[in-house]
Amino acid sequence: MSPPSCWKWPRTEHIGGVDRFNVLFIGAGNIMFGSPEGPWNHSFRLEHKLGLRLKVVALIDPAVERANAILEKKRDSFVLSAYQDTRVFKTLDDFIENMQPKDKPRAIIIGSPPMFRGSLQPGRDIESQIFKHFPGIPLFVEKPIATGAKGEIKEAYTIAKTIRDTRTICSIGYMLRYLKAVQMMKQIIQDNNLTIMSTIARYACAYEAIAKIDWWDKSKSAGPVIEQGTHFCDLSRYFGGEVDMSSVQAHSLEWHENAGQLSKLTIDESKILPENRIPRVTSATWKYESGAVGSFTHVVALQGTNYSCELEVYADGYLLKLVNPYVQPVLHVRKPGDDFEQTHTFPEDDPFFSEISNFIDVIEDIEEDPESATILSNYEDAVKTYEFTWAIREASERSRKVQTSVA
Incomplete structure (x- = not known):
């Protein structure tokens, strides 16, 4: 949790173009969609980075009613095109079973609570599930990477090794590095x-x-x-x-x-x-x-x-x-x-926009400003x-x- 306080939405710039950029959201909480308490809101940054190219293919969260309520608000706004075909699923497996070829994500944003990631234990192994179904797909993962037992840290290092060995693009949400x-x-x-x-x-x-x-x-x-x-x-x-x-x-x-x-x-x-x-x-x-x-x-x-x-x-x-x-x-x-x-x-x-912007630029191999297109965590x-x-x-x-x- 980052501190609530007074803040302003930033001026942002998006990448032009018309080709689709499919994104899969895992988690429908505040970090993904914002709250009155502070400036976190990954969906907002992606909307302004990608513009009309953004297509959120699915939103995965066991709280289906909350997820659908969030989508209703998005569809009643200027970002309708990003969410008009978004489907809600309780689990990643549900999405896999119903996914069509056009729904394959180009990036996956993991904003579910840390107790459900960073582990190899069933039900808390979202990274391993993604490796199985979407090998090589770029990941953006919120911090901390886990809040499990201390003994599971070695499992997190195993996940890190898989990401490194497969050369999967991965960025972690330590946004203060981007200030x-x-x-x-x-x-x-x-x-x-x-x-x-x-x-x-x-x-x-x-x-x-x-x-x-x-x-x-x-x-x-x-x-x-x-x-x-x-x-x-x-x-x-x-x-x-x-x-x-x-x-x-x-x-x-x-x-x-x-x-x-x-x-x-x-x-x-x-x-x-x-x-x-x-x-x-x-x-x-x-x-x-x-x-x-x-x-x-x-x-x-x-x-x-x-x-x-x-x-x-x-x-x-x-x-x-x-x-x-x-x-x-x-x-x-x-x-x-x-x-x-x-x-x-x-x-x-x-810095929230900077970390998302750099993540997208690395995926798309944007080279106009190679200094800025760097993942810092x-x-x-x-x-x-x-x-x-x-x-x-x-x-x-x-x-x-x-x-x-x-x-």
């Missing part, structure tokens, strides 16, 4: 041949706006670091490099501790087993394989709707500080010879971020058990 501010940070590091010394990340969510009870249940969401903080753990890796997993240490503030009492909960936490209730704060530190040091703090504390998120990257003489990346990104840059920071803003930047890289977030959760739980035994 102009983030790419400017990368450019500064490259241009000045910098060696990263430290990354410091902070993610404070506005819990009052989170009314989905599954998010508060670790047995469903895997916890806030894995489900939500994953974006900043991923950005930390993007700048710091690979993490020495054995070095990860963490502490947590738990729901039952005095400082962990929340006054504005919009869900009934008593319906969640005590052992499955999420921590209010998780604070982690680690070493990168390069020798650099990283830290991340996730906080469930703010009320209202605005989140507070920052990432600092340090190198010799340099500080790169990214502030408010979800809503209105600001980049503060301090360089050698100057005690003051330069401030850069990026109005109307839309592949499946294997996303599995590494997933493994990292699990390491943080486990470290915090080990620390909690030690504290309890001492007490």
Whole structure:
């Protein structure tokens, strides 16, 4: 879940042409079709990228009534042509049984809940089902790639190997990598041949706006670091490099501790087993394989709707500080010879559109601007971020058990 706040639809450009571009949607939730809470909405970006070429051949979701209601709204709008022949199916197998040759997708967008993907277990193996029926078809997969048991991470690496070995185009929805501010940070590091010394990340969510009870249940969401903080753990890796997993240490503030009492909960936490209730704060530190040091703090504390998120990257003489990346990104840059920071803003930047646009451009081998037609997060890289977030959760739980035994 990304933070809700004030935001504007971006100006977008689409590819011209008249040939069909068939897309299969898996999942009819907010990430695919948007919500009042925030800017996520993959269908919107595809509509504006592909224009009249877009043909959504099917929408797969067990909640058939919701899926049909969404399609009714789409058909009553300017994007009718993309959805007028879209059919709804409960499962991928149902679609396969009823698919006609003209329905073969050119790309598949996986926006179903992470508990149903990233695994080889029946019912949670959507990638394997796709490999069987649509080998080589490009995939766009939402993050995190899974929220299953920690022991299933090796299965996610098996999926990554299949994608790599078959050279299947695959992009993962770590959209913050596509921010102009983030790419400017990368450019500064490259241009000045910098060696990263430290990354410091902070993610404070506005819990009052989170009314989905599954998010508060670790047995469903895997916890806030894995489900939500994953974006900043991923950005930390993007700048710091690979993490020495054995070095990860963490502490947590738990729901039952005095400082962990929340006054504005919009869900009934008593319906969640005590052992499955999420921590209010998780604070982690680690070493990168390069020798650099990283830290991340996730906080469930703010009320209202605005989140507070920052990432600092340090190198010799340099500080790169990214502030408010979800809503209105600001980049503060301090360089050698100057005690003051330069401030850069990026109005109307839309990383959601950029990640979808790059994905389509790679599929179509668009070469006018090869720099932009790049997938910045592949499946294997996303599995590494997933493994990292699990390491943080486990470290915090080990620390909690030690504290309890001492007490």
